[in-house]
Amino acid sequence: MYKALRRLVHGVEVGITVWSWSVTLGLTLLIVADIFLRYFFSRPLPATWEIGELCMPHVVFLPFAFALTRGSHVRVAMLTRRISAENQRRLRIATNLLSAALGGVLTLYSWRYFSFSFSIREDMLAAVRLMWWWGKIAMPVGMAIFTLRYLLDTVDLWRAEGAFKDS
Amino acid sequence: MDAVLLGVAGVVLLLVLLLAGMHVGMALILTGFFGLTTVLGPERALEMSVSAIYGKISGTALVTLPLFILVGYLASGGGISRDIYASLELLVGRFRSGLGMATVLACTAFGTVCGSSLVTAAVFAKISAPEMRARGYEKGFAYGICAAAGSIGMLIPPSILAIVYGMLSGVSIGKLLIAGIVPGILWTVLFCIAIALYPKIRPQAIRPPASTPPIPLSRKLLSLRAWWPIGVSGGIIFGGIYGGVFTPTEASAVAAFVLFVIYLYRGFFRGRDRGWSERFRELYEILNETATTSAMIFLVLGAATVFSNFTVLTGLTTRLSDYVIGMGLSPMSLVIAFALVYLLLGCFIDSISMLSITVSLFNPIVNAAGIDAIWYAVVVILAIEVGFITPPFGINLYSVLGVAEKDVEIKDLMVGTFPFLIAELLSIVIILLFPALTTYLPAFVR
Amino acid sequence: AEYKLRCASIYPAPDVPMSMGKALQIWQEELNRLTGGKFAFENFYGATIGKGPEHIDLVGNRTVDVAQTFPWYTPGRFPIHGVTYVLPFGPSDPVLIVKANRQLREKFPQLVEDEKKNKVLLISDPPGGVYDFMSRKPLRTLEDFKGEKVSLVGRYFGRWLPPGATAVVRPMHDRYELLQNGVVNIDLHPFTHFHFTKVYELVKYYTSVGLMAGFHSQILINLEAFQKMPPEIQKAVLEAGRIAEDKMAQEVLPAWFKSCQAEFEKAGVQFSKFPAAEIKKWADSLEDVPAEWAAEVEAKGYPGFAILEFWQKTTADLGFQWARKWGVKK
Ligand code: NA
Ligand code: NA
Numbered sequence: 001m002y003k004a005l006r007r008l009v010h011g012v013e014v015g016i017t018v019w020s021w022s023v024t025l026g027l028t029l030l031i032v033a034d035i036f037l038r039y040f041f042s043r044p045l046p047a048t049w050e051i052g053e054l055c056m057p058h059v060v061f062l063p064f065a066f067a068l069t070r071g072s073h074v075r076v077a078m079l080t081r082r083i084s085a086e087n088q089r090r091l092r093i094a095t096n097l098l099s100a101a102l103g104g105v106l107t108l109y110s111w112r113y114f115s116f117s118f119s120i121r122e123d124m125l126a127a128v129r130l131m132w133w134w135g136k137i138a139m140p141v142g143m144a145i146f147t148l149r150y151l152l153d154t155v156d157l158w159r160a161e162g163a164f165k166d167s
Numbered sequence: 168m169d170a171v172l173l174g175v176a177g178v179v180l181l182l183v184l185l186l187a188g189m190h191v192g193m194a195l196i197l198t199g200f201f202g203l204t205t206v207l208g209p210e211r212a213l214e215m216s217v218s219a220i221y222g223k224i225s226g227t228a229l230v231t232l233p234l235f236i237l238v239g240y241l242a243s244g245g246g247i248s249r250d251i252y253a254s255l256e257l258l259v260g261r262f263r264s265g266l267g268m269a270t271v272l273a274c275t276a277f278g279t280v281c282g283s284s285l286v287t288a289a290v291f292a293k294i295s296a297p298e299m300r301a302r303g304y305e306k307g308f309a310y311g312i313c314a315a316a317g318s319i320g321m322l323i324p325p326s327i328l329a330i331v332y333g334m335l336s337g338v339s340i341g342k343l344l345i346a347g348i349v350p351g352i353l354w355t356v357l358f359c360i361a362i363a364l365y366p367k368i369r370p371q372a373i374r375p376p377a378s379t380p381p382i383p384l385s386r387k388l389l390s391l392r393a394w395w396p397i398g399v400s401g402g403i404i405f406g407g408i409y410g411g412v413f414t415p416t417e418a419s420a421v422a423a424f425v426l427f428v429i430y431l432y433r434g435f436f437r438g439r440d441r442g443w444s445e446r447f448r449e450l451y452e453i454l455n456e457t458a459t460t461s462a463m464i465f466l467v468l469g470a471a472t473v474f475s476n477f478t479v480l481t482g483l484t485t486r487l488s489d490y491v492i493g494m495g496l497s498p499m500s501l502v503i504a505f506a507l508v509y510l511l512l513g514c515f516i517d518s519i520s521m522l523s524i525t526v527s528l529f530n531p532i533v534n535a536a537g538i539d540a541i542w543y544a545v546v547v548i549l550a551i552e553v554g555f556i557t558p559p560f561g562i563n564l565y566s567v568l569g570v571a572e573k574d575v576e577i578k579d580l581m582v583g584t585f586p587f588l589i590a591e592l593l594s595i596v597i598i599l600l601f602p603a604l605t606t607y608l609p610a611f612v613r
Numbered sequence: 614a615e616y617k618l619r620c621a622s623i624y625p626a627p628d629v630p631m632s633m634g635k636a637l638q639i640w641q642e643e644l645n646r647l648t649g650g651k652f653a654f655e656n657f658y659g660a661t662i663g664k665g666p667e668h669i670d671l672v673g674n675r676t677v678d679v680a681q682t683f684p685w686y687t688p689g690r691f692p693i694h695g696v697t698y699v700l701p702f703g704p705s706d707p708v709l710i711v712k713a714n715r716q717l718r719e720k721f722p723q724l725v726e727d728e729k730k731n732k733v734l735l736i737s738d739p740p741g742g743v744y745d746f747m748s749r750k751p752l753r754t755l756e757d758f759k760g761e762k763v764s765l766v767g768r769y770f771g772r773w774l775p776p777g778a779t780a781v782v783r784p785m786h787d788r789y790e791l792l793q794n795g796v797v798n799i800d801l802h803p804f805t806h807f808h809f810t811k812v813y814e815l816v817k818y819y820t821s822v823g824l825m826a827g828f829h830s831q832i833l834i835n836l837e838a839f840q841k842m843p844p845e846i847q848k849a850v851l852e853a854g855r856i857a858e859d860k861m862a863q864e865v866l867p868a869w870f871k872s873c874q875a876e877f878e879k880a881g882v883q884f885s886k887f888p889a890a891e892i893k894k895w896a897d898s899l900e901d902v903p904a905e906w907a908a909e910v911e912a913k914g915y916p917g918f919a920i921l922e923f924w925q926k927t928t929a930d931l932g933f934q935w936a937r938k939w940g941v942k943k
Contacts, residue, residue: 021454031420067459080188095189411795523659527626
């Protein structure tokens with residue numbers, strides 16, 4: 001059951017990371033196409049800049065969890081390196097729980113941030129119809145999986161009593 | 168609660184959380200959130216945290232970050248940077264400090280198309296630092312060079328900081344951009360000197376190269392073939408910006424596109440020695456690394472905005488500024504005091520917010536004291552840039568750490584950037600003593 | 614002080630030359646003059662605690678009590694607040710604009726209803742400069758726009774360009790670089806923004822077109838904060854808002870334009886007015902974009918066509934001559 005949950009969360013975090021870099025590649029092509037059409041045909045795309053604004057949250061928030069799995073998020077190890085492995089494990093559990101709690105409330109509040117925008121169909125001040133929520137939805141999704149990843153890591157740490165190894 | 172006390176409490180809490188090993192971004196958000204709660208209550212503090220993070224991240228000013236990170240990963244993953252450093256080793260390898268100096272010069276060159284310090288630092292930490300390490304540079308020093316030299320790009324045009332400063336202060340943006348050129352070159356020179364001198368103080372900083380037989384000139388020249396990807400992409404980007412085809416911000420997308428095409432040509436379709444699944448795996452890895460690295464840097468950036476909002480909303484920033492203004496200093500001490508404020512603030516809040524708050528407080532006083540506006544502006548920009556590598560919160564340190572190899576710690580970077588911190592402070596002293604360094608060139612701008 | 618108000622503005626502090634933050638400062642000074650100093654303010658200028666669109670939420674959820682921003686950043690929440698942004702070639706006299714805006718507000722209660730829905734109330738609508746062009750080459754006829762790229766923002770500006778010109782949509786901070794590198798040769802902004810973004814260092818022709826009535830820098834108060842105030846204080850809040858509008862229109866803006874013109878001319882900028890005959894030709898060549906807008910907001914239940922009609926008629930009664938009629942129902 002727990003293993004299945006782990007597999008599921010990992011699948012989701014990888015899936016949304018793939019989506020994230022697909023958006024990065026798409027944005028690259030969009031900007032290049034915009035420049036090309038503007039310079040050679042004087043027909044730029046109507047709202048590249050605003051679309052970029054909607055892309056960025058997908059680029060940024062969605063890989064939060066996978067970055068955690070891969071150990072990309074930075075932390076200061078100056079002090080924790082010097083204490084016993086068991087104390088390191090306990091400290092890591094504490095900071096993970098703190099992060100999970102923070103991630104949880106940020107998920108909730110970013111969900112509200114998104115759902116309000118969605119409920120009023122809030123559109124951007126752009127030359128074509130663009131909805132703010134297209135970007136805003138990425139934050140609660142990214143934060144939720146991020147939070148879950150913190151919790152799963154904590155469970156693993158909990159079980160790893162006496163066998164902690166810093167990744 | 169008193170703003171100053173609250174600020175101190177915030178910094179202490181942040182340090183405790185960081186030392187306990189909490190991820191830097193989450194520690195910044197949590198501290199900022201607690202600070203905001205004292206002013207706004209938990210509900211609105213959370214709402215503000217969310218909108219601050221979202222607002223920072225969705226801004227198009229930062230589009231360049233993931234795109235240039237992608238450039239860095241494509242260049243290193245595709246072996247472009249490896250081949251170039253191999254060539255560099257042939258060309259200047261017998262000279263211990265040569266590779267480091269070449270990296271500084273490369274950062275300066277990259278700075279002519281990129282206006283962001285932390286982006287330049289991250290890109291070169293990815294493509295240059297591992298190559299330097301492989302050739303005998305100590306890890307902290309190799310990455311420290313990139314963290315420091317990344318800032319040169321913000322001095323020489325284009326520069327986001329100069330444009331924002333110009334708008335807020337009323338100083339000519341054209342003059343400001345030009346005024347940054349000499350300090351940019353000064354940093355380049357000082358950093359090169361630091362790289363030459365440092366190993367004399369700390370011999371393990373660069374391991375001497377194994378004695379090799381002299382390399383024939385023909386082989387050196389032949390190695391220059393490895394430079395074509397840089398030649399092509401550099402030519403397109405440089406020509407595009409200065410030929411009026413696209414802006415520096417858009418250049419990041421063009422660079423990513425060009426590098427992607429070069430990668431596909433060099434590393435993907437021509438990599439006959441490897442099977443297709445291996446080639447796809449490498450590309451997949453490059454893209455995943457790009458995504459997670461960008462995410463990491465953005466988490467810190469967004470989090471710093473929450474912390475920044477806390478210092479602004481509690482009135483801490485204004486209090487500090489008012490305190491310095493109230494000291495009634497002579498013109499020179501005033502410039503030094505303001506520079507110190509920027510250095511200190513640079514540790515906690517992002518540079519644009521910092522300027523928005525302080526320029527309208529400081530500049531009337533600076534103007535009234537008859538201080539040259541351009542000279543002062545350069546000193547301010549230099550001071551802010553020093554803050555990018557000062558521990559514990561220098562943003563360049565964290566962006567370099569984000570792309571660095573796994574065994575690199577913040578401590579290594581602090582040690583490795585130290586010679587450059589000295590060089591940067593020295594440059595401020597030089598600029599303070601010789602204002603003409605900043606005012607000579609701008610005088611030619613109408 | 615009896616009342617402590619936290620105020621946030623997307624504009625720079627009032628000591629930055631020609632910052633619309635000045636309007637907020639006037640409102641605060643007038644409010645204290647009217648109430649005998651009952652108010653203390655804590656100000657956050659320069660969008661330091663949130664970006665433009667976020668300021669609506671900051672004041673709506675009472676993170677701050679007062680915000681100076683631009684409700685039409687989110688057109689979905691304030692569909693008709695941007696009516697003057699919909700009509701090309703509107704009036705450029707700020708005094709007239711202030712008068713017409715007040716009548717519009719009285720006539721259409723939907724404006725206040727939308728504000729209340731977002732938990733805010735507009736207390737002052739100070740006008741800013743009208744939209745003009747600065748360009749590398751002089752603009753004397755519509756022909757001069759042919760093949761040129763023009764940097765601008767917003768929903769409709771791009772469709773108002775003369776035939777043959779291309780819109781390049783880009784925020785304020787990018788304009789200097791766009792012009793410097795020659796990606797565009799023409800910039801569309803009010804004079805205050807030309808001054809702030811310093812593009813006059815690069816392009817030396819200023820052409821008054823009045824492509825749109827002055828831009829807004831509206832001051833909003835949190836609804837609950839307002840409703841909790843006793844009636845006489847509420848009156849003072851609104852009265853100070855009206856005085857801020859009048860002062861900006863009658864004194865501040867004209868003085869700014871004069872000093873701006875002097876400063877620009879010192880930098881070698883030449884000022885000219887786009888010929889009325891060309892504007893007439895230009896206006897006739899455009900699609901009736903306002904009618905599209907009206908149909909769109911009518912679908913949401915607002916009297917879109919009536920609003921356009923009213924605004925045009927009111928300004929005409931006050932002495933403005935429209936180049937053509939806009940917002941004709943098909
Ligand atoms: Na630069
Ligand atoms: Na710092």
